[in-house]
Amino acid sequence: MIRGNRASRATRATGGVSVLAGVASAVALTGAAFFTVQQATCGDPGTYIRNADHIELVGGCVDGSELPSHVGGTDRDTTHDDDAGSYRP
Numbered sequence: 001m002i003r004g005n006r007a008s009r010a011t012r013a014t015g016g017v018s019v020l021a022g023v024a025s026a027v028a029l030t031g032a033a034f035f036t037v038q039q040a041t042c043g044d045p046g047t048y049i050r051n052a053d054h055i056e057l058v059g060g061c062v063d064g065s066e067l068p069s070h071v072g073g074t075d076r077d078t079t080h081d082d083d084a085g086s087y088r089p
Contacts, residue, residue, distance in 0.1 A: 046060030 042061035044059045044061065046057050049056050049058050
């Protein structure tokens with residue numbers, strides 16, 4: 001009977017270590033997330049303005065010249081029918 005008691009203590013200790021490791025990693029990841037957000041501050045977060053037919057972001061930290069642009073027509077091939085039944089595996 002003594003051996004069974006020792007085994008259950010070992011199991012509880014192992015479970016406690018697992019819980020402690022999980023909590024410690026969660027705290028570390030939360031701290032890293034807060035640090036990252038604090039380092040990524042922006043002086044002008046921008047505002048959304050509703051126009052007649054669309055919503056536009058005015059201001060913000062992203063410069064429009066840094067964004068990739070698509071020049072030319074569409075990427076879609078216009079020779080195919082886009083009906084749901086026209087797709088084949």
